Amino acid sequence: MKRNRMDSHQWDSALDPEVVPLFLHLQWAQARSLQEMRPVLLRHGLSVAEFDVLATLRNAPVPYEMTPSQIQQDMVITSGGLTKLMLQLAGRGLVERLPFEHDRRVKPLRLTASGRQTIEAAMGELLETSGRWIRQALTGGEVVQLTALLKRLVEALERGGQPL
Secondary structure (H helix, E strand, C coil): CCCCHHHHCCCCCCCCCCHHHHHHHHHHHHHHHHHHHHHHHHHCCCCHHHHHHHHHHHCCCCCCEECHHHHHHHCCCCHHHHHHHHHHHHHCCCEEECCCCCCCCCCCEEECHHHHHHHHHHHHHHHHHHHHHHHHHCCHHHHHHHHHHHHHHHHHHHCCCCCC
């Protein structure tokens, strides 16, 4: 008989018996998601962080342009790490750094046509791969319900963890 992953985790009974399994399952789901992502990103020549920068830019209004500080707000990355990523992506022609009229120290980043094509192809393939995995486990209604619940968790964190 195959052992359930939860069976191998014995936590002090003082810990919240509802939150511990949820927390662990969220971590395992994220790890599984990244496991599914890596081969797809490799085929598109992207790291997870590069994908995140391109996806963040692609999500910006046309012309898909943001300042580094705006990108940094949407991502969990240090300014030094973002600078390195911006240089790598610019070197590969996936983004371009533009002069900012009002402040020469700020160089907005814009998604190039090649960058847009790359991120859209990678995102499409990722959604197809992830969609198969998710739909094997959940019904359409369960996907909607889980999405709504996770959205509430994220929004609570954005409000500083205040109760709903």
